[in-house]
Amino acid sequence: MKPVKRRYILKFPPQSGDKPLSYVLVKDYDISINILKAEVIPGKRGNLLLELEGTASNLKKGISYLEKHQVECIPLDKKISLKKEKCINCGNCTAVCFAGALTMNSKTWELEFNKDECVACELCVKACPLKLFEIDFHNGN
């Protein structure tokens, strides 16, 4: 099976630091892990942005393993939004998007947002002069 790449925001409960969860993902499910962003607030919560690469069925098994251990796994594209209908295509967000998720179409000069490239750095949230981005990395649902 062809490997696929998917980005997830993982939300860890406060008492989850004692298990080597990512080790299990690698060893038992053959998933390659790329940590794009991490935030740990001791005693409260931990948030991770991971890019997981593996076969679709292994990814599914890996995610359900994490969820069994009270780690919430949310596909990144569910946590980022752009109010596209209000966008004027000025390009200010593309100036700060070093990840290359936000680009201008070089023919139509409309904004294109490839969420698969997003690393949730949140620079666009502030750079947009119309405040059209929402990225929810820190909060629970």
Place this chain on the structure above:
Amino acid sequence: MSKVKTYFEINEKIRRGEAVVLTAEEVAEMAKTATPEEIVEKVDVVTTATFGAMCSSGAFINFGHANPPIRMEKIRLNGVPAYEGLAAVDTYIGATACNSKNPEYGGAHVIQDLVDGKDIILEAWGKGTDCYPRKHIKTIINKETVNEMILFNPRNAYQNYNVAVNTTSQTKYTYMGTLLPNLRNATYSTSGELSPLLNDPEFKTIGIGTRIFIGGTTGYVVWPGTQFHTTRTKDENGVPVTNAATLAVIGNLKEMSSEFLQAASYEKYGISLFVGIGIPIPVLNVEMAKRVSINNSQIQTSVLDYGTAGSPKLAQVSYEQLRSGEIEVNGQKVRTAPVSSLYKARKIADILKSKIQKGEFLLQEPIEMFPTNTSLKGLLEVDVDEQGGEK
């Protein structure tokens, strides 16, 4: 002798629905295979446009008199301060005005809300006079209740503008967007070959009285814009290689649409207003045909370091390079990004083209031409106390 056309002849063709109108991008493309002599034969009008953040924008409003009347000496619109030194119930709300308690909502937002027909809270105070006894009023206004609301922008539509970069190790927050440290991005604002004053760099057709598209309606160029500078360094095509001339423009705000007038809030900088402006340029003669044929590879601009005092110039690049997504500065490849909307500018150029084709928009010959030998002064600081300190 090559063809020469008059405003009268072109307007007659527009009235008959026979005028040939192209956008500045279309004529730049045409010029790759046609000579200026052929273009002046074939094309009557070229439409240009821009949709960028223009801080020097604002609106005059007349509220009408309340009963009993008040001489407004302090005015707030949705909490945003508006100018109070203009008769009893006239004001000017500047796009960049804001209330420090709510820095993301400013004058530009008040202007956009008015255009959108939204209610605005007007609160005003006066000392009370014999003819204006009232001292305070708090009420609701909107575009239907006010007598006039007129967009008057002292400085818009810059002829060229510099590219912003940042060589320091700190992020800089500017009106040119967020500039990442160590030359990690470059931002530019002009619509290049579509930009009005780059297609008429010597102001042969754009002057006082020129009829334009502004904010979705018809308006006028009323004066050279503030900081009007005609003696900047020019390239071999006679086009300035940095920000130079500007336009003062006016239009009826009641007729405008927020599709072409958009409030903006820049992180750690402040408020501005995106203004959509479209200007038709008549192809009167070969010289104008040559001017409107200019393309992005022939327009140069300066790359300035916004991180360093005095904004030193680091490089000179063309709009073709800027649009490619990458330029070279100090031997380093730098990613580029626009901060004005070419998408909207093209829309405006197309709308104006279609209005002229349908005979709905006639060209107005300038009543007076712009000056051609102006420069800029800085602000001198003198020791006021030492000079006598007269008040």
